[in-house]
Amino acid sequence: MSRTVSSVDAGQTYMELHHQLHRIVDRAMSSAGLSLGRAKVLMRLDSHGPMNQATLAGLLGFAPRSVTETIDGLEGDGLVTRTEDPHDRRARIVALTESGQHALEAAMTVRNKTMDEIFGVLSPAERAQLVSLVNVVRTNLAQGESDCGQ
């Protein structure tokens, strides 16, 4: 615990664990039928309700074209529907179906189980410590994000 860790090294270590988490969670969710990328689309529709594709792409931070491809697949599997936007004839409103809702719930169960296995190696005190340290960083980001890194 006493060795010197630079801020850059701490950031690097943080990012590396995230890459591993992402890969493991994606693999577990994909084997349950819904990749992390597809699940993220359904999550946004679940929390925000039906919306047009451009809004959805913006929320996800994806390029419009890659959202179109993902939605094509989800629509083909009956997990979302696409209908004409009454306010804009060129736009399409995407909505979660009941099957989509169930698929999302199943995928989230797998995700949470995986997270539980991964972070369950820490003791309750260690988890509280980790969350406390992460929250120090997050609180500072929330205050300085508008000018950070400029």
Added chain:
Amino acid sequence: MSRTVSSVDAGQTYMELHHQLHRIVDRAMSSAGLSLGRAKVLMRLDSHGPMNQATLAGLLGFAPRSVTETIDGLEGDGLVTRTEDPHDRRARIVALTESGQHALEAAMTVRNKTMDEIFGVLSPAERAQLVSLVNVVRTNLAQGESDCGQ
């Protein structure tokens, strides 16, 4: 520090900070001329040397088509070259140019400065603690990754 934090909540908090880091680092790097997505391509070419596009896509975990688009842009800006693969006439070997090397170095300087600002809010002792906790999780993952979440 004494409140109970579930493993899932710890994982969720971890992922949320990562989303913020990713957005801030990407924004800072993009304003320095190289998005995080483009920088990742150059990083792989820098560390592994020239390689064909399919290998590069595999290393990055990207779809071949999205790698092609990114490489089109990088080639247009003179940061990579594409030449015919002597072993496979349909394949193309991608290599970093000297300009690409310089652009990557400049982007990494911005990335490290941003990381330094973000994780510099922790004291040296807190950083050591954070890295130590992350490493407990990572060590466990390295041991169990092959069957984790299955």
